[in-house]
Amino acid sequence: MTVLNGEDEVAELCRDLIRIDSTNTGDNTGPGERAAAEYVAGKLAEVGLEPRILESDDRRASVIARIEGEDSSRGALLLHGHLDVVPFHAEDWTHHPLSGEIADGCVWGRGAVDMKNMDAMILAVVRQRLSEGRRPPRDVVLAFTADEEAGGAYGAQWLSEEHPELFEGCTEAIGEVGGFSVSLDDDRRLYLIEAAEKGIAWMRLTARGRAGHGSMLSAENAITELAEAVGRIGRYEWPVRLTPTVETFLVETSRALGVELDLDDAEATVAKLGPLARMIGAVLRNTANPTMLQGGYKANVIPQTATAHVDGRFLPGYEDEFFKTIDELLGPNVTREFVYHDIALETGFDGPLVRAMADALVAEDPGALAVPYTLSGGTDLKAFSRLGMRGFGFAPLRLPADLDFSGMFHGVDERVPVDSLQFGVRVLDRFLDAC
Structure with missing residues (x-):
């Protein structure tokens, strides 16, 4: 087998993945992940693995492979990344979001930040290690999933519920949205490792009243009731709640x-x-943001019902407080139901896996300081945690001080520096040796 160099091929892997349209529209009408899954499976098969492509629905495909470690009696490590990306408006971009253009030292395109960059780094480091005949200390399971951007019902959730045997022995997991640098000065950088995630509560609110003519008096107007509830929720100032991860982040920072x-x-x-304050500020408290309103069908008709949607996020340990407050803010004539609901997560920032991440970062960047942080969103880790895995977000990237990386998640002109991808390959390689 030809020996491969992960640093040499990681940018090409990233641009290849970006060029495969795997847009997730959220309603199962997009192109799906099948083409991306076939690409990933092919790259893994080239270095001797036997990847499996599993479809939860037409074109909704994930890839699973297992690398046998030197000591299979130890708990296995899961490396996971998702293949889908959020939609885009191409006319807003400097380079077409499906071009995978390499310009100004960066790979551009939808997924360059979230998260085909990490998919490419995993592929690059695995291909290099296997081409060199280097096995990890313990079994490593690779999962490239569908549907993360819509909650994972066709991806990680489906895999964990329908095929838990594929993750047999996995005790720890590494995934997205962590390990990237934030510069303090020319010589020092924080590397934020995700150790906690907020829970998710996407809610539909419904107000019911009495239908009638718009010219009449109405004491039971559904739109009025709903608007008042939405206003109370949208203007509510949630109290600061410092979780262990947030407090550790603040102390270290x-x-x-x-x-x-x-x-x-x-x-x-x-x-x-x-x-970064935008990202971290949202994890000091619970949040609930009204996002959609619908009611009525004619200017002179008082509707019987009106609905709204609210995106709620609650901190680990504060779910009960969150829903108690929401129900108080709704008032007596508005009800709620879940569009999507998932758990919050938090784990301690300690142990051999954390040391392996921190040591690998310092070895490649002597100015590195690894700190834990809480993600305001959610990842596939929620689903894998139900199989008993302790997980972190660790997609290591040393970034330029002036690059607003966190601002590009789901944004315009996503791009990742080529040398950051190469840094990530080196760090992941060291990490796998030590984990």
């Missing part, structure tokens, strides 16, 4: 910045983080 930390004013510390 304050120490690194050399600023005094006042846990009674956590927002002051977060404000010093520049563009």
Whole structure:
């Protein structure tokens, strides 16, 4: 077998994946992930693995492969990434989002940040190691999933419920949205490793009243009831709640910045983080944002019902408080139901796996400081955690100080520096040796 170099091919793998349209429209009408799954399976088969492509529905495909480690009696490690991407408006982009263009030292396109970059790094490091005949210390399971961008019903959720045997022995997992750098100065960088995720509550609110003519008096107007409930929810100021992960992040970040930390004013510390403040600020508290309104069908008809949607996110340990508050804000004449509901996650930032991540980062960047953080969104880890896995977000990237990486998640002009991808390959290789 020809020996491969992961650093040499990671950018090409990334651009190939970006060029495969795997847009997830959220209603199962998109192109699906089958073409991307076949590409990934082919790259794994070239280095001797026997990947399986599993379809949960037409074109909704995931890829699973297992690498036998030196000691299969140990708990296995899951490396997971998703193949789908969110929709885009191509006219808003500098380079077409399906072009995989390499320009200004970056790979451009939808998925360059979320998360075909990590898919490419996993493929690159696995292909290099296997071509060199290097096995990991323990079994490693690879999962490239469908449908993460719509909650995973056709991907990680389906796999964990219908094919749990494929993850037999997996005790720990590594996935997306973590391990990227935030520059403190020229010599020091924080690397944010996801150790917690907010829970998700997408809710449909319904108000019911009495239908009637728009010219008449109405004390039971569904739109009025709904609008008042939406206003109360949208304007509510949720209290700050410091979870263990958030508190550890604030302590470590304050120490690194050399600023005094006042846990009674956590927002002051977060404000010093520049563009990252958007991402971190949302994990100081629960959130609930109204996102959709619908009611009525004619200007002179008072409708019997009106509906709204709210995107709710709750911190680990604060789910009961979240729903108690929501129900109080709704009032007596508005009901709620779930469009989508999933758990919050949190794990301690300690143990051999954490040390392996931190050590691999420092080996490639002596100015690295690994810190845990809470993700305001959700990932496939929620589904895999139900199989008993402890997981982290660790897609290591050393980024330029002026690149607003977090702002490109689901945004316009997604791009990732080629040298950041190569850095990630080196770090993942060291990590796999130590884990």
